[in-house]
Structures are given as C-alpha cells and as structure tokens.
Amino acid sequence: MPCRAQTDRSTEKNVNAMSNTIVSADVIVTSPSRNYVTVKVTTADGLVGWGDATLNGRELSVASYLRDHLAPALVGRDADRIEDVWQLFYRGVYWRRGPVTMAAIGAVDTALWDIKGKALGVPVYQLLGGAVREQILTYTHATGWDLPALCESVDHVLARGFRAVRVQSGVPGLNRVYGVTRGAQAYEPAGRGSGPAEETWDTGAYLRHAPQMLRAIREHVGPDIDLLHDVHHRLTPTEAVQLGKAVEPVNLFWLEDVTPAENQQLLRQVRAQTSVPLAIGEVFNTVWDCQQLITERLIDYIRTAVVHAGGISHIRKILNLAEVFQVKGAPHGPSDVSPISLSASLHVGLSTTNFAIQEYMGYDPLVSEVFRSSFTFRDGYLHPGDEPGLGVTVDEEAAARFPYEQAYLPIARRRDGTMTDW
Ligand code: CS2
Ligand code: MG
DSSP, X not given: OHHHHHHHHHHHHHHHHHHXXXXXXXXXXEOSSSOEEEEEEEETTOOEEEEEOOOTTOHHHHHHHIIIIIHHHHXXXXXXXXXXXXXXXXXXXXXXXXXXXXHHHHHHHHHHHHHHHHHHTSBHHHHTTOOSSSSEEEEEEEEXXXXXXXXXXXXXXXXXXXXXEEEEEOOTTOSOOTTOOSSSSOOOOOEESXXXXXXXXOHHXXXXXXXXHHHHHHHHHOTTSEEEEEOTTOSOHHHHHHHHHHHGGGOOSEEEOOSOOSSGGGHHHHHHHOOSOXXXXXXXXXXXXXXXXXXXXXXSEEOOOTTTTTHHHHHHHHHHHHHHTTOEEOOOOOTTSOHHHHHHHHHHHHTOTTBOOEEOOOOOTTHHHHEEEOOEEETTEEEOOSSSBTSEEEOHHHHHTSOOOOEEOOEEEETTSXXXXX
16 A cells, blocks of 8 residues: 555656646747847746846847757756756856846746746745735936926926936036936937947036036925935946035935946945945846945945846845845836846845835836736835736737847947946
C-alpha cells in the first residue's frame, strides 16, 4: 500500500511540477506612442505572466538578451522557483549587473511573480506580506517653458487630484531642456530617428533660474502641496550644495539626481552642507550600485524601478536594506516604464513599509490599447487592484499594430561642445 501511496505522491509531484513548467517565453516589442518591450512567460497549464523589459533608447538590446539567452534557458523550468531563476540568470552568466542584463532579468522575475499570483488566485502584494497601507501616494509631472505656463500646468495637475507634483521649467537662454515641452503635448524624452538629438546645457543659467522658479511655484501652490524637482544628473557636488542651500526655504519633498552618483561617496559633500531631501537611483540596477548611498544615508529616497533593477525580487532586497537606514522607496515611473512595471511597483508599494511615493507620469491613450491594467488613481493615490497576479494583460493583436520605431534619448553638450550628462 505505502508503495502505491508513494507512487501516487511521486506522480502527483510530477503532475504538479509539469503544470508549473514553463513551456514558452516570448518577447513582444511594440510602440503605442513609444517603444515598450514585454516578456510573456507561459506554463504547461496555460498560465501567462507578463514582465516589462523597456530600456529607453536600448529596447532592442534587452529584447535580444531575452530572446537569445534567457528565453531558451527558461523553457522546461519550474515557474514557481522565482528566486532560483533570478540567481541562475544573475550568477549563471558570469558577466553581471548593468541596465540591459538587469532589465531582462527583471522582466522574467516580474512575469514569474505574475504567474505565481495567478496560480494561487491572489494579487502579488498578498504574496509579499499583504498590505501595510490602504493606498500609495503618487506624484506626476508639471512642466512649463516659462513661469505662467508652469503655473498653469501645476494647476491642471492639482485639479486632477494630485497632492504631489514634480516641477520642471525651461531655462532662459537654452532652446531645449530636460523634462519640458514648449507646447501642450506630453513630454516624451526619446526622439524617433536614427540617432540622439543634441541639446545644449548651461549650468550657470540653470543655477541662476531654478531657485527663483521653485520659490515662485511654492508661492503659487502654498505650503501644503509636495513639490519635487529633478536636476537630472547635471551638477557637480559643489553646485548641488549651492542649489540645495538656495532652495531649503522652499521646503521641497526632494531634489532628484542632483549629481551623477556612480561615485556614491561624492554625495557626502552635498549631504553635509544642505538639508534638502535627496532622491537618487533611477539609473541604477542592483543594490550594489546604491549600497553606499543607503548605508551612509547619503540620500532620503531610493528611486530604483522594478523594470531596471532586477524585478520585484531585487527591488524588495534594495528596499529592505533601505529600511534599515531609514531610506524610503520612491520608484521611477515615467512613461517609459510600462504599465506592467508600474503595476508591479504598486504591489511592492502596498506591501512595503518604507515605500514613500510612486512616480506616475501617465501614458498616452494608445498605450491602454495594448496594456490593460487594473491599477486605479484617486485623489492623489494609486492602488494596484486585487486581481490575481499583477493585474495587467497585454493585447498581442493590438501590440502588433504598433511596430517598433527606432528612438533615442537626447545627449547634452556644454556651450563649448563638451559632452555632459543629459
Ligand atoms: C526622469 C525620467 O521621470 C524621471 O524622473 O528622470 O523621465 C527619465 O528622463 C526617463 O525615464 C529617461 O528615459
Ligand atoms: Mg528622474
């Protein structure tokens, strides 16, 4: 009898293993208003998990990494073994880290969490420990070439119910500036074409302009709205101190990416000389890239995104480390982070105590023809919804209607022609 029971159990195990076995991993590149890369993982019992692999300006590199290397290695594996697959793809390739590798790994990881939620019939946040809050504070972008246009944009954002807003304006003397459009159209940084557009940057002009712009917006909105500003990697640490000191009276929620932070210790100077809250991390893709920023508390907010930092599994490790040092999570969420990654971020956000705020730039209406999401926005807060998994599906027929179009992020040079950070 025990043998038969034994046989039953071993058969049961095999059947169970077979049903969670990955039978295919497909890559979908689509361009509903802008390029997105999505991975679709399917199991033997027909469960489908979706992952975002979009890397603005390098989409095809990630698509190739997935198609040529990760997808073949996924087929036949147990979809339940999320951490093991992550470790296989991180340690099993010898060459580690970097935006392309980690976006590809992140997409697979996100898709496997989606599958696990669907297999168990629960939203992913329940798998991550359940809700620690009712909803997630969010912010969006207000932009204006000049102050009147920026005030109008801020008013429009506040009228939509946001209580936190990122403000970016033009800079006198510069033709194009990060984050700002001259017209009413939404800002999309990647320009279609065979190469990057070139912008001129002038730090002096920016430093003369930004403090007065931010003071004027604080005057315009009053004390109760959270104001954020993205410096976008443009300053030296000394210049960042100058800006930080100048805007302390504005009581910003944060200054973002005040200086390139590959050399993490450079933030010590900024941290020591200004009290303005600092947010960094959207261009980082592993905990090791921001470990010093966190453990020395050189920042207040870590901005790594699910799609660019190894998926849900790795983002949680970054946020768990950050919690120990009272650094809060505030993931990147522009239009080039697809609704899949945004949804995944919201599942993490609902279940992570030191999660502070989610960037939500919003999407072109064409995007919702391809990505059907269940997250909701209300009165300045987001919620991922309670559908099993991540709550996002991809309409593959619609995706096929929007073929990839080559597009590149701009580059920036100083007035003397020297390359600088865009
Ligand atoms: C920006 C991004 O949203 C942000 O904080 O830094 O818009 C960034 O410029 C883009 O994601 C680049 O693709
Ligand atoms: Mg940014």
